[in-house]
Amino acid sequence: MSEDKQEKKGGSSAAAATQHAEETLIAVRKEKATKIRGRGENPFANDVTSGEPLVDLASARAQFDGAKNAAGRYDAEKVAPEPLRIAGRVLFLRQMGGVSFVRLRDRTGELQLYCDEAVLGEAYARLHEEIDLGDIIEASGTAMATQKGELSVKATSFRLLTKAYRPLPTKTSFKDVEARYRMRYVDLVANREVATVFRARTFLISALRRFFDGKGFLEVETPTMHTIIGGAAARPFKTHHNTLDMGLFMRIAPELYLKRLVVGGFERVYEVARCYRNEGLSTRHNPEFTMLEYYQAYATYETLMDQTEAMLRAVDEALAAALPEEHAGWAKARTWSFERFVRVPMAKAIENALARSGLPPEVATKVADDDAPIKAWAKAAKEKKREIDWANFRSGMKKCDSDGERVFCAYEYLAEPFLTADYRTDDGSKSLPVFIIDYPFEVSPLARKKDGNEALVDRFELFVDGRELCNAFSELNDPEDQDARFRAQVEKKAKGAEETMDYDADYVRALEYGMPPTAGFGMGVDRLTMLLTGAASIRDVILFPLLRPEASGS
Numbered sequence: 001m002s003e004d005k006q007e008k009k010g011g012s013s014a015a016a017a018t019q020h021a022e023e024t025l026i027a028v029r030k031e032k033a034t035k036i037r038g039r040g041e042n043p044f045a046n047d048v049t050s051g052e053p054l055v056d057l058a059s060a061r062a063q064f065d066g067a068k069n070a071a072g073r074y075d076a077e078k079v080a081p082e083p084l085r086i087a088g089r090v091l092f093l094r095q096m097g098g099v100s101f102v103r104l105r106d107r108t109g110e111l112q113l114y115c116d117e118a119v120l121g122e123a124y125a126r127l128h129e130e131i132d133l134g135d136i137i138e139a140s141g142t143a144m145a146t147q148k149g150e151l152s153v154k155a156t157s158f159r160l161l162t163k164a165y166r167p168l169p170t171k172t173s174f175k176d177v178e179a180r181y182r183m184r185y186v187d188l189v190a191n192r193e194v195a196t197v198f199r200a201r202t203f204l205i206s207a208l209r210r211f212f213d214g215k216g217f218l219e220v221e222t223p224t225m226h227t228i229i230g231g232a233a234a235r236p237f238k239t240h241h242n243t244l245d246m247g248l249f250m251r252i253a254p255e256l257y258l259k260r261l262v263v264g265g266f267e268r269v270y271e272v273a274r275c276y277r278n279e280g281l282s283t284r285h286n287p288e289f290t291m292l293e294y295y296q297a298y299a300t301y302e303t304l305m306d307q308t309e310a311m312l313r314a315v316d317e318a319l320a321a322a323l324p325e326e327h328a329g330w331a332k333a334r335t336w337s338f339e340r341f342v343r344v345p346m347a348k349a350i351e352n353a354l355a356r357s358g359l360p361p362e363v364a365t366k367v368a369d370d371d372a373p374i375k376a377w378a379k380a381a382k383e384k385k386r387e388i389d390w391a392n393f394r395s396g397m398k399k400c401d402s403d404g405e406r407v408f409c410a411y412e413y414l415a416e417p418f419l420t421a422d423y424r425t426d427d428g429s430k431s432l433p434v435f436i437i438d439y440p441f442e443v444s445p446l447a448r449k450k451d452g453n454e455a456l457v458d459r460f461e462l463f464v465d466g467r468e469l470c471n472a473f474s475e476l477n478d479p480e481d482q483d484a485r486f487r488a489q490v491e492k493k494a495k496g497a498e499e500t501m502d503y504d505a506d507y508v509r510a511l512e513y514g515m516p517p518t519a520g521f522g523m524g525v526d527r528l529t530m531l532l533t534g535a536a537s538i539r540d541v542i543l544f545p546l547l548r549p550e551a552s553g554s
Contacts, residue, residue: 026165032130033163043163048138052085058108060084064143064151073149080143084153086111087138087161089189090131100127101152104137105189113139114152123157134164134189181545194540196326200319201529201541205272207318208292208525211311217268217294222257224250224274228502231255233445233489234277235498237287250276255446255520256507258295259475263515270294272525283537284467287546290525299519301458301474305435308462308470308521309341312433312528319532330534335420336465337430342423343460345438346411353415356422357386364410368397389413404440404455411436420466433464439473445485445501447473464531472521479511 033043048054067078088104088111098117103110117124131137139158146152174180174190181187188195209219227246229236231253239248254273261269273291281287296303316338320327344352350364358380366372367390374390381388393413400406415422420431439459441449447457459473476482486503493500529541539545 022167025167029132029163029165029167032132033165036130036160036163041159043160045159045161048087048161052083052140054085054087054138056108057086057088057104057106057111060086060111060143060153061109061151067145067151069149071149074145074151075149076145076147079145079151081154082143083140084143085138085140086113086153087136089164090133090135090137093128093131093133095128098124100124102127102131102137104139112146112150112152113141113158114144114146114154115158116154119154119156120158127158131160132164132167134166134168135160136162136164178547181539182547182550184543196323197529197533197535197541198543200323200326200533201525203319203322204315204529204532205525207315208272208311210318211314212268212270212294215268217270217296218266220258220261220266220269220271222251222254222261222271222273224276226251228504230501230504230507231257231446233499233501235279237276237278252277253291253522254293255522256504258293259515259518259520260507260510262295262297262518263510263513267297267516267518268295281546283539284527284530286526286538286542289538289542291522292525293520293522295475295518295520297516297518300517301437301460301472301519304472304519304521305341305343305437305460308435308472309338313338315528316532330532333534334465335430337425337432339425339430339432341433341435341462343435343437344423346407346415346436346440347438349415349419349434349436350407350410352422353418356384356418357381357388357414358384359414364414365406367394367410368400386418388417402440402442404442407440408443416463417466419463431465433462433469435460435462444473445489446476446482448476448478449481467527467531469527469531470521470523472519475515475518475520477511477515477518479508482511483508 036043063082064074064079067074069075086104086106088106090102091105091110092101092103094101100115102113102115104113115124115127120127137158138161139153139155141153141155141157144152144154169186169190174186180191180194184194188198213219225239225241225248226236227248229249229252231251232255234252236249236252239250240246241248251273253275254271258269258271271293273293274288275291276288277285278287279285296307320331351361354361354363359377363377367374367377372394374394378388378390393409396409396413397406400409416436419434419436423432423434424430425432437460438450438456439447439461441447441455441457444457444459447459450456450458457473459471461468461472462470476485486501486508489500490503493502526538526541529535530538533541535541
């Protein structure tokens with residue numbers, strides 16, 4: 001038998017043994033549930049609202065903050081024997097003679113249950129005969145501190161609320177990434193730091209809402225099913241409405257509907273919008289994701305740059321206030337800083353990058369020529385420790401149809417990959433956020449052209465730690481210009497381009513009623529969560545990311 005077959009057989013045998021062991025444990029736990037039913041109790045009880053109110057574990061702890069000593073331990077003499085009724089999942093159960101210690105966890109934290117056989121009597125035996133790790137129980141008792149200074153509840157009674165048939169994995173055993181994403185409900189229990197990231201995401205979204213609500217913005221909801229493709233350049237998901245017999249697209253962005261509202265007089269609007277793009281998967285891309293988009297009348301993209309800096313700092317400060325200990329750890333590990341933000345025109349970013357790469361200016365325009373000295377350029381850049389993707393750079397440049405597209409292509413390959421290296425704090429220890437501004441109009445079909453230079457538009461993208469975070473621009477409100485831009489998109493689609501917008505006649509009509517000077521902004525909420533919590537993948541900040549169907553037999 002070959003080594004590969006032996007290894008495969010060995011792996012299958014180990015998996016089968018693991019499955020058999022789990023099935024045995026499940027059977028034992030089901031027998032315990034049957035026993036509990038046999039004496040007239042429900043192992044899946046629901047009468048938790050009767051009796052004294054349940055106290056969450058964090059509130060129980062908070063009652064005795066004044067009983068802590070300098071070392072953070074609880075003084076037994078200062079912990080008054082207040083009555084408490086608590087509930088939570090059993091994480092740990094240890095017996096020492098006639099006393100057992102049970103660690104409980106609820107949504108707010110953890111607390112120890114102190115179970116004394118002398119107090120519980122016959123019920124004490126059931127603690128070890130019927131209660132398993134993962135079960136959810138309730139207990140009544142009084143507050144106390146152990147000899148080691150651990151705040152506890154001395155149980156006078158307890159009962160099972162929910163029997164967990166499947167045993168919880170240990171923190172060290174549940175590390176398979178796909179299994180964690182697929183069974184997030186287990187991941188949240190087994191890996192506590194995962195739950196912290198998702199709490200952070202919730203606090204972050206709340207902070208964004210407070211920021212915009214405080215500036216007079218109105219939160220709205222716009223359609224997630226569209227009749228045409230619009231608002232961004234991306235491939236959509238398709239769906240169908242049976243009654244109307246009408247094909248629809250899941251939205252790729254809420255932009256055009258939000259701007260219709262600006263026309264209607266809602267001059268400051270925002271949406272925390274679920275969006276869908278039928279594109280590839282990566283550490284930064286998931287087919288469904290969350291965006292913050294907002295539109296502000298009588299503002300420019302420069303207004304929005306100032307506001308973006310204030311918004312990001314405000315959200316980070318709110319996160320620090322909500323999760324101080326966790327935020328301190330994330331902040332310490334950051335390779336970037338909000339100390340200051342840099343604003344760089346795209347053409348200047350290319351110029352700077354060429355200089356730092358030891359390359360002549362003609363690289364940005366001549367790379368697609370058949371006689372371009374790419375090997376010499378590559379050698380010069382390598383000496384400056386700049387690894388440029390020359391093959392894809394050249395291929396991309398050959399597909400460009402305009403000067404503006406060529407400028408954007410040059411930026412993508414020569415400048416963008418090196419933003420973290422080129423823009424640093426004064427001491428050089430961390431990278432700075434970079435606003436890349438003034439994009440070619442050919443790659444910005446919804447942005448307003450610059451006064452005095454119609455080859456460019458008033459647009460910025462913000463990059464933090466090398467990741468694109470925000471996209472914003474002064475909005476195009478000239479209906480004739482917008483009509484021409486839509487038609488150019490249609491022409492590109494006719495030539496085979498996939499990531500283009502359709503012609504939106506109703507939106508052009510809306511502009512003909514008059515949209516005030518407006519600036520608009522879009523940001524990936526998932527990416528912001530990744531940035532502030534140090535998550536490496538977008539799947540780490542989406543509770544249930546899209547995965548392939550689970551293999552049969554799993």
